[in-house]
Amino acid sequence: xxxxxxxxxxxxxxxxxxxxxxxxxxxxxxxxxxxxxxxxxxxxxxxxxxxxxxxxxxxxxxxxxxxxxxxxxxxxxxxxxxxxxxxxxxxxxxxxxxxxxxxxxxxxxxxxxxxxxxxxxxxxxxxxxxxxxxxxxxxxxxxxxxxxxxxxxxxxxxxxxxxxxxxxxxxxxxxxxxxxxxxxxxxxxxxxxxxxxxxxxxxxxxxxxxxxxxxxxxxxxxxxxxxxxxxxxxxxxxxxxxxxxxxxxxxxxxxxxxxxxxxxxxxxxxxxxxxxx
Numbered sequence: 001x002x003x004x005x006x007x008x009x010x011x012x013x014x015x016x017x018x019x020x021x022x023x024x025x026x027x028x029x030x031x032x033x034x035x036x037x038x039x040x041x042x043x044x045x046x047x048x049x050x051x052x053x054x055x056x057x058x059x060x061x062x063x064x065x066x067x068x069x070x071x072x073x074x075x076x077x078x079x080x081x082x083x084x085x086x087x088x089x090x091x092x093x094x095x096x097x098x099x100x101x102x103x104x105x106x107x108x109x110x111x112x113x114x115x116x117x118x119x120x121x122x123x124x125x126x127x128x129x130x131x132x133x134x135x136x137x138x139x140x141x142x143x144x145x146x147x148x149x150x151x152x153x154x155x156x157x158x159x160x161x162x163x164x165x166x167x168x169x170x171x172x173x174x175x176x177x178x179x180x181x182x183x184x185x186x187x188x189x190x191x192x193x194x195x196x197x198x199x200x201x202x203x204x205x206x207x208x209x210x211x212x213x214x215x216x217x218x219x220x221x222x223x224x225x226x227x228x229x230x231x232x233x234x235x236x237x238x239x240x241x242x243x244x245x246x247x248x249x250x251x252x253x254x255x256x257x258x259x260x261x262x263x264x265x266x267x268x269x270x271x272x273x274x275x276x277x
Contacts, residue, residue, distance in 0.1 A: 044246025118142030199256025206248035
């Protein structure tokens with residue numbers, strides 16, 4: 001009898017194990033593995049550099065307000081100080097006639113290639129929420145999302161001269177709204193708004209953390225890689241930063257889904273299967 005009670009006491013989980021099980025952290029790790037989060041982050045970075053960057057270069061060159069060009073946009077997004085921003089500008093500054101040499105057909109082609117990024121993000125959201133892949137004719141949603149993403153990035157550039165506290169508050173609010181709307185729009189309204197808000201907040205918090213990480217880690221790497229490896233070294237740093245952005249894009253939505261499913265109020269209902277265009 002005493003042996004039985006001793007064995008039961010040994011089998012009883014400790015407080016740390018009970019807290020870990022209550023937190024359901026194992027489920028989050030398993031979901032990240034099933035989503036292939038790192039593979040998606042790598043794919044996002046590749047598509048962003050190959051398809052989105054050329055489109056943004058044209059948009060930045062055509063900017064009537066002249067907010068510094070694409071390299072300035074990129075340096076601001078990475079949170080780089082002036083010295084590292086100058087090194088980045090020397091590599092990513094486009095030719096002065098980039099707009100004049102881009103035809104209408106070329107601009108449309110750039111936009112169509114950029115849609116692939118929206119399709120990748122949409123597929124990730126669908127996998128996170130357990131929804132089937134959308135039909136091919138929903139590509140217009142990816143195009144609208146791409147336009148909204150470009151507008152969001154341009155808004156970030158317009159607000160960079162505001163005082164620090166004002167800009168942080170405004171960027172956080174606008175970013176949360178964009179990621180909240182982006183999930184709902186790409187998923188065709190199949191997931192209620194309230195269930196998508198934690199993912200939007202998590203994504204925005206992740207981007208703020210990535211900006212701080214970039215300031216302390218990527219800032220010295222930009223300069224040292226420029227000296228050691230030249231342009232290739234700088235591109236590798238930018239690609240590494242884009243991997244972080246892709247990780248936050250998908251990881252934030254995944255974390256929000258995990259919060260709703262395991263720590264939300266009431267039991268999660270399955271997403272609504274409605275007909276969407």
